[in-house]
Amino acid sequence: MRMGKNEYRNNDKQNRVFFKKKRAGVVLTKSEVEEIKAGRKKLREDMKAAGAYSKKEFELTASSLGLYFDKHKGLGLLLWLLHGRALWALLGAAALLMAALYGVSKVTQMQGHFTINLTDEMFEQGFELSNTIDFKKPSARLYGKPVEDAPSISITDLPLDINDIDGSHNGDNYFAHTFYVAKRGEGTVDYRFTLSINSESKDASSAIWVLLFQEDKATLFAHAHGDTDDPEQLPAEGQTDGEGRLVGYRNLPLIDRLPTDQYEVMDETLRGTYYRLIPHSFEDDLVITSQIIEDMEEDEVDKYTVVIWLEGDDPDCTNALIGAHIGMQMDFELLDD
Secondary structure, three states: OOOOHHHHHHHHHHHOOOOOOEEOOEEOOHHHHHHHHHHHHHHHHHHHHOOOOOHHHHHHHHHHOOOOOOOOHHHHHHHHHOOOHHHHHHHHHHHHHHHHHHHHHHHHHOOOOEEEEEOHHHHHOOEEEEOOOOOOOOEOEEEEOOOOOOOOEOHHHOOOOOOOOOEEOOEOOEEEEEEEEEEOOOOOEEEEEEEEEEEEOOOHHHOEEEEEEEOOEEEEEEOOOOOOOOOOOEOOOOOEOOOOOEOOEEOOOOHHHOOHHHEEEEEEEOOEEEEEEOOEEOOOOOEEEEEEEEEEOOOOEEEEEEEEEEEOOOOOOOHHHOOOOEEEEEEEEEOOO
16 A cells, blocks of 8 residues: 555654653553553552552552553653764663662562462452452452561561451561452352562572461471471471570460471470471472462452561571562462363
8 A cells, every 4th residue: 555645754753753652671552551551550549548658669569560661761852852972872871870770779679579469360250359358448469568677586476366467467577468368250169379489689588487377277388498308497306405405496376376297396394395396398499389279169258367577596597688688479370170
C-alpha cells in the first residue's frame, strides 16, 4: 500500500517520539503501558489499605512485580536537544554512574521485603487473600511490613501468642505476618504454596530461621548445617557447658506446636525439661519449603503465620552478617486436575 504525502508525515512524526515508555530497556506498547499504570494504581490502593504508605516501599514492591518504567526521561531529553561526541561520552559516563548508584540503592531498599501472592488463575477461580479472618479487604496480593536493623535473637524470645495476631505484627527483632486464604468458587481443588527467598546479601539465609504456622501447628526451617546437607541442630550434638554437662533449651516455648521429629528431649530435671531443636533444612538455596494442600472446598479458609528471625544461637550467625538483608515471598498456585 502506498501512503500519501500527509500520511507519510504523520507516520514519520510518530516514529520520532522520543519519550516512549520502556521497562528494562524494552519499548512498551500502549496496552502494556496502560496495564502497568492500572497495576500500579491497584497496588497503591492495596498497600494503603494494608497500612503501608511509604513511597519507598511502594516503588520497591512495584519494581519486584514488574510494575515500573525505566527512569531516563531527563537523559532522553538531553540527547534530543544536544549533540556532539564529547557530550555523548559525558552522558554515557553519567548514565553508568547513575546505574551503579541505583543498583546500590535497590539492595538497601530490599531489606526485609515480603510479599504473598495468588496466581491470576487462583484469583479467577475464586481464591482470596486477607490479613483478617473476616475478609473485609480481600486481595490477590498482601505485603508484609519490613523489619530494619533487627538484632539476632533466640527462638526462646518469640512470644507465645505469635500465631494469634492478624496481619503484620513484627517485633523489634523478628518478622511476623498472619494471613488467610479462602476459596469462594465451587468444587474441590488442590493447591501448592512455595515459600522462597527473592533477595539476600552477605549470605544472610545461613543464619535465618523460619517458623511456619498452618492453623495452630508449626514447622521449623533453617539452612542446612554448614556446607553439608545435614539438618541444623541446636544445641549441636555433644555440646556441653563449662562443667561438661549437656546443654539444651529448658521448657522451650511453642514446643507443643512443633511435630515430634523437630525436637528431642535431652534431659529432665527438677528445673524442667531440656530440648534439642532439629529444624527441617531449606529445600535448596532459594526455596525454603513447597507444600501441597489437597481437597480445599468451597468457603474453606486456611490460616498461615510466617515468622522470620536471625537465630543468635546458630553457629553461622556472626558479625559478618551485620548490615545484611533478606527478602522472601510466599506464592500460591493451583494444581492441575
